[in-house]
Amino acid sequence: MEITLLGFNDFHGHLEPPGVAVTATGASGKSVAVPAGGAAYLAGAIAARRSANKHTAVVTAGDMVGASPMVSSLFLDEPTVEALNLMGVDFSATGNHEYDQGSQELLRLQNGGCEKFTAKQPCQISKPFKGAQFPFLAANTLRADGTSLLQGTGVKFFEENGARIGVGFIGMTLRTTPRMVRPSGVAGLSFADEADTANRLIPALRAQGADVIVVLIHEGGYATSGLQDASCAGLSGDILPILDRLSPDVDVVISGHTHQAYLCDYRRVNPSKPFLLTSAGRYGTLLTEVQLKVDTGSRKVMHKSARQIIVQGEAIASGSGKVPLQPEFPVFGADAAVSQLVSTYHSSVAPLAAQASGVLMGGASRTPGKAGERVLGRLVADSMLYATHDLASGGAQIAFTNPGGVRADLLPDAATGVVTYGQLYAVLPFGNNLVVASFTGEQIQRLLEQQFASGTNTVTQPRILQVSRGFSYGFDLSGPAGQRIVDMRLDGAPIQMTETYRIAIQSYLSTGGDNFSVFTEGKDVMGGMLDLDALVAYVGEGTAQQPLALPLAARIERLD
Structure with missing residues (x-):
């Protein structure tokens, strides 16, 4: 069975194109600047890739909200959650920025409602705000009594010709989140070790029917390899000690936090850890497509690969001038529902912003x-x-x-x-x-x-x-x-x-x-x-x- 994972990270509420170009290698072998980003185009890219394989899960590695542009943050990032709903996100790990406004506000984003926990007014446009229609996963975020603040894991099942394969997801933020968020934002919470948490939860996921194990973690690294190069060249950063302690039962690690784009077949770094490591940069400019081939008899992953899809939708203006569309790379159409959502919030904020x-x-x-x-x-x-x-x-x-x-x-x-x-x-x-x-x-x-x-x-x-x-x-x-x-x-x-x-x-x-x-x-x-x-x-x-x-x-x- 062929299963596709579509992952991204560090979206930070960039509903409108962020004015960022992704550097890629063109057909001539030369570097090309490709305009990228925008929630409507990201939704279009997700829809296009989902149509290619019905066995698809859409997941994120955190920082979907927080440190957002005005069109999202002025409305407490409600429009970003609504856009992610329209994209059909299945699971989203929490990042450190999900805690910027405190745990009660995070729970409101998950569950919906208009209760006010910050200086900003909730439900200015959506009355009421319905919350995320997907689980935020925070396996290593614990209350004082040791219980999880949010759901920690989830399983999505795929069926084909009588066979049923489960993909289990573990979502976590980095354990140093308290050092990155104001104390009031994480009051009463603790953040457990990432590797220990993931390893502990794998048996329970197996018992629920998970044949494939995917870790969504808001921690990351840096690499010197090219956009589509999975060689792990120059891989460094705080995620490495976590990876080296993860169970080899993990098949894929989708990471974030550093705003870097990389693909890495981690066996090249540590042969005893045969998982695939990915990160999709920032602001919805990239979408990582992971392809898994699962044998329905042994229920094992027989092959896995990944590529970065540039979310190209429209030309942009940057500090160095206009960046035109690059026709040798796919150009995605804007999703109509997400476009309408963004337009509604843009219209509300435009007079003040201008x-x-x-x-x-x-x-x-x-x-x-x-x-x-x-x-x-x-x-x-x-x-x-x-x-x-x-x-x-x-x-x-x-x-x-x-x-x-x-x-x-x-x-x-x-x-x-x-x-x-x-x-x-x-x-x-x-x-x-x-x-x-x-x-x-x-x-x-x-x-x-x-x-x-x-x-x-x-x-x-x-x-x-x-x-x-x-x-x-x-x-x-x-x-x-x-x-x-x-x-x-x-x-x-x-x-x-x-x-x-x-x-x-x-x-x-x-x-x-x-x-x-x-x-x-x-x-x-x-x-x-x-x-x-x-x-x-x-x-x-x-x-x-x-x-x-x-x-x-x-x-x-x-x-x-």
Whole structure:
């Protein structure tokens, strides 16, 4: 029996085409930029591939919601859940972003209803919101009493000529989710080891009739192999230790979190682990098609393969110009029902999104430089300092923002330099409040050291905080832990270890987000406005006569 799995991950509510091109190899052997994404086209691609094989399951590896564009997040990601319903998703693992608004809101997305658990109003368009028509799988997310928050596993059965084959799915998020979500979002929850959880659940799935075992996990890696290359070349990342402890009974691992696209026949890495590993990048630009050939007598998988399908639907405009359709790759039609859904929500949000919010001198990118700084990261940090520097607002002298909280490049209109509210919303979609607190110079040094030595922040994968104007420092990754930060300065004067400084951060960091626990030590804490409102006010200083200049000069120096 031929069984098809269609998988994707890290959709992040990108209902409209995200303006992303996928680099692929064309027939001539040259690299080609292929425009990709958009929920209606993703639904079209799923429908096209489902029509090729009636034995198909559609699954995701998490982060379907959260950190979403305005057209979804302004409505608490209800439209994304509704789009996934229309696509016919069978099972969806939870990612860390599913917990952004707390477990009660996650349960509302699953079960439906209009109960309010956040600052935003639910059921603005859908009255009532019916919830996901597929199970969120969260096998390793546990309540205080040890029970699962959500369903952990599921089985889908396929029948042909009297034979019946069951495919069992285990869905999990990464166990370090509490380090990536504000504490209130995961209050009362714990996250068990991923490999231990999957291995423990396989016998129960077998007892339910599962002949094939598939793990949907929101953890991932990186690879240097090409888009359709399953050689596992350069495979690295936090998923590897999990894979090496997974039972060899697992047939397929569909992963996510790193926003990378890869295919990997993992036997090439570890011959004792003969599963297929996949990830479909981000934002619905790719759909991974896994083909399984199952012998109905032995009920074993005899062959498995995978390929990446580029979700090409329409030409896009990018920062470097228009990306046309590439006819040598499939072009998918838009699903009518999903198109109508997206149009409804777009129409509701369009007037607010289109409002001009200021004028920039050029585009601000999230691309990191040598020291991990980003032009847009500096701009956001500057806006936070702008909103909090006066005494009435906290008297901030320095501002820090985490790079993961900045979610989209800021590209003004090429002719006028105008940026819209919708663009600024896409940059800061989380709705964090600004917080100003007092820290000593010694604490500032310790928190900066945590960029390289705290949880998932390591020397090989540092998490560089973006800093506001006036503050500067250097770092040397070849130095010993705790001694990598040097020459901290504020307005040219050395930071004094015993002196107290007022620091502006977002509420996410103030509770220790991204493993920066030192931020929880702040004194004389004062709350402030939304970070988005601060950015809107700051960018609003730019006018047609005097556009806002971009912070291009480096503030952090890498010394090694």
